[in-house]
Amino acid sequence: MDTTLLTKYDVAAPRYTSYPTVPYWTAQTMPESSWLGRVQKAADLAPALSLYVHLPYCDSLCTYCGCNKHITKNHSVEEPYIETLLQEWKLYCAALPGRPILNELHLGGGTPTFFSASNLRYLIENLLKTVDLPEEPDFGFEAHPWSTTKAHLQTLYDLGFRRVSIGVQDFDEDLMKLVNRSQSIASIQRCTKDARAIGYTSINYDLIYGLPRQTPAHIERDADFIAQLMPERIAFYAYAHVPWLKRSQDAYSEADLPTGADKRLLYEIGRARFEALGYEEIGMDHFALPQDSLSKALKMGVLHRNFMGYTTTRSRLMIGLGASAISDTWDAFAQNEKNIADYQRVVQEGNLPVFRGHFLDAEDQLLRMHILNLMTRFETRWTEEHPALSAALVRLEPLLADGLVEIEPMGVKVSDAGRAFLRNICMAFDAHYWQKQPEGRLFSQAV
Numbered sequence: 001m002d003t004t005l006l007t008k009y010d011v012a013a014p015r016y017t018s019y020p021t022v023p024y025w026t027a028q029t030m031p032e033s034s035w036l037g038r039v040q041k042a043a044d045l046a047p048a049l050s051l052y053v054h055l056p057y058c059d060s061l062c063t064y065c066g067c068n069k070h071i072t073k074n075h076s077v078e079e080p081y082i083e084t085l086l087q088e089w090k091l092y093c094a095a096l097p098g099r100p101i102l103n104e105l106h107l108g109g110g111t112p113t114f115f116s117a118s119n120l121r122y123l124i125e126n127l128l129k130t131v132d133l134p135e136e137p138d139f140g141f142e143a144h145p146w147s148t149t150k151a152h153l154q155t156l157y158d159l160g161f162r163r164v165s166i167g168v169q170d171f172d173e174d175l176m177k178l179v180n181r182s183q184s185i186a187s188i189q190r191c192t193k194d195a196r197a198i199g200y201t202s203i204n205y206d207l208i209y210g211l212p213r214q215t216p217a218h219i220e221r222d223a224d225f226i227a228q229l230m231p232e233r234i235a236f237y238a239y240a241h242v243p244w245l246k247r248s249q250d251a252y253s254e255a256d257l258p259t260g261a262d263k264r265l266l267y268e269i270g271r272a273r274f275e276a277l278g279y280e281e282i283g284m285d286h287f288a289l290p291q292d293s294l295s296k297a298l299k300m301g302v303l304h305r306n307f308m309g310y311t312t313t314r315s316r317l318m319i320g321l322g323a324s325a326i327s328d329t330w331d332a333f334a335q336n337e338k339n340i341a342d343y344q345r346v347v348q349e350g351n352l353p354v355f356r357g358h359f360l361d362a363e364d365q366l367l368r369m370h371i372l373n374l375m376t377r378f379e380t381r382w383t384e385e386h387p388a389l390s391a392a393l394v395r396l397e398p399l400l401a402d403g404l405v406e407i408e409p410m411g412v413k414v415s416d417a418g419r420a421f422l423r424n425i426c427m428a429f430d431a432h433y434w435q436k437q438p439e440g441r442l443f444s445q446a447v
């Protein structure tokens, strides 16, 4: 591991779940009619869509968490929230040109398993009444091992879910106590065993490296558990430290956070162990077994990445339902009201709760495609010169000198050494960033 390069490239950098990245979106208000126009155009071009449903509640606060969530122990919030989701979906259905085909459905959070199995069934059954399904729909959900019951797993399986993503973070119970996460090794084992017995074909574990006081020994132990349990996929996230956005991250001292080369070492230890077990690194921070659909999609060159993470489904239209959810028509993004009460009020008044967004011009769409290619194939090529692409090649010259990329006259390939710096490589294509570099802190560190 070259520590000089790690130090050199450890700058604040986006994770590129969207391009342009959210801080650079220009529409600070999003007129409903403009947004629906884009949705209708996308549905006309391709009637199959992806649906993301944001279920924001959690029973307790994990202090590392960077997601949009609301902490409560009051479960009476479940029913009204679900009714609002269904009302929001109805507003979309009224605007769509025909009955949509639901290719992909993802329940994220917060903690989807905060909701009772019967409330989730009510939600999904009502959504499914309004759509047609392809032969093999891709339905998945995020499961907190502490709150996921057999009833959750069975109910969602019966409704067509075949993927479950279990939030593990780290197997060490003391480390989890330090970040205020209620979790036991036994709960992860039970959840995995139940999911397999019920018939789930793709189990993912979310792991995080770079948590406070996490050491190489923790990652080695995580890998020992992975060897026993062998989930099909592993999301091995770099801990994103953004205390200016998430105040709960102030709960521990920055001196306890592994940074730079120490942090990267945690990833390298995990990567070596996972690869020895047969996992393939399919994209940034993501691993899959060769028989999993993500590995197959990578080999076939059809891997995709969106706000839900890496996926095999490339829908032109992705609708996000729920507070803070983001929707995407490829040529526009829109985000829903983040505050749950505001979100519910706007929907109950009969309006779509989108509050901000971005309309992508031709250059945005071009750069978006190349960033997506780099994130999903570790390379990108073009057939026509464009000033924004020439500018990216110039910005990549220092990375070429450091052996992180190979540059062709009209293309870029990430080298093996460059994979650790994928965010920095994508940044070369981020015209918005270079036009106006941020004054305050926006992004977590690249390493």
Ligand SMILES: C[S@@+](CC[C@H](N)C(=O)[O-])C[C@H]1O[C@@H](n2cnc3c(N)ncnc32)[C@H](O)[C@@H]1O
Residues within 6 Å of the ligand: 058, 064, 065, 066, 067, 108, 109, 110, 111, 112, 142, 143, 144, 145, 166, 167, 168, 169, 206, 207, 208, 237, 238, 239, 240, 241
């Ligand atoms: C939206 S969260 C939902 C998971 C679910 N609430 C649970 O706790 O099991 C999805 C994943 O994001 C990851 N995550 C959350 N905060 C993060 C952070 N600050 N840095 C890196 N990954 C983070 C975690 O791995 C988490 O499992």
